[in-house]
Amino acid sequence: MEMNATYTSLVAVGDSFTEGMSDLLPDGSYRGWADLLAGRLAALTPGFRYANLAVRGKLIGQIVDEQVDRAAAMGADVVTLVGGLNDTLRPKCDMGRVRARLDEAVERLAPSCKRLVLMRSPGRRGPVMERFRPRMEELFAHIDGLAARHDALVVDLYGAPVLGDPRLWDVDRLHLTAEGHRRVAEAVWQALGLEAQEDWRAPLPPEVRTPWVERRLSDLRFARQHLGPWIGRRLTGRSSGDGRPPKRPDLLPFDGPVP
Helix, strand or coil: CCCCCCCCEEEEEECHHHHCCCCECCCCCECCHHHHHHHHHHHHCCCCEEEECCCCCCCHHHHHHHHHHHHHHHCCCEEEEECCHHHHCCCCCCHHHHHHHHHHHHHHHHHHCCEEEEEECCCCCCHHHHHHHHHHHHHHHHHHHHHHHHCCEEEECCCCHHHHCHHHECCCCCCECHHHHHHHHHHHHHHCCCCCCCCCCCCCCCCCCCCHHHHHHHHHHHHHHHHHHHHHHHHHCCCCCCCCCCCEEEEEECCCCCC
């Protein structure tokens, strides 16, 4: 990949990971790795344009139906696509259908842009990760194959142990913290052939283990505030993204702060 490559536009497609949860800003909105990446690219190229079509809670079928054609029509230099992980977390997941919808997305997006970026998503270390690891790795293997066939980039976040560190995950245990998003932005930046600013894979300092009682209280708060509502939405067929528009629906000059 060419170092110091020039890009004039970016379109981000996906779910909550690309929307930016849980990189919370003072005004209550979310920033996230895609906004950070856009800010850095905009600093290199005057008039840089950016759209973010991602919406929290979306399954791969919804991403394909609601975002992919719109993204393809924008004709951006770079398109990022991250999806399918929400599907793998559902109790009844048809992996054949997930793979087929991913195929559709990549087949439409790859010809529309100069560089399509796919990802092997990170996962927080713990029992939930272990339960769903086989599905996740099946998904990632398919993504690797798609990238090879369509000359797309794959950013391997799953293969970076530091991004599994619970300290880089928010209290909901589903979304990265601001530091986690910052590292993802650097990972994509480097994958695009731009000069490294830091080692995004660098481990965190040794962890000071919290007492057993504090850990159990944290588990109880998580179950009450996050796990219970998440299960409730699954049982009733609802999503946290129902009725929510994308954060940046149009490919316009980036007007956010430069990180």
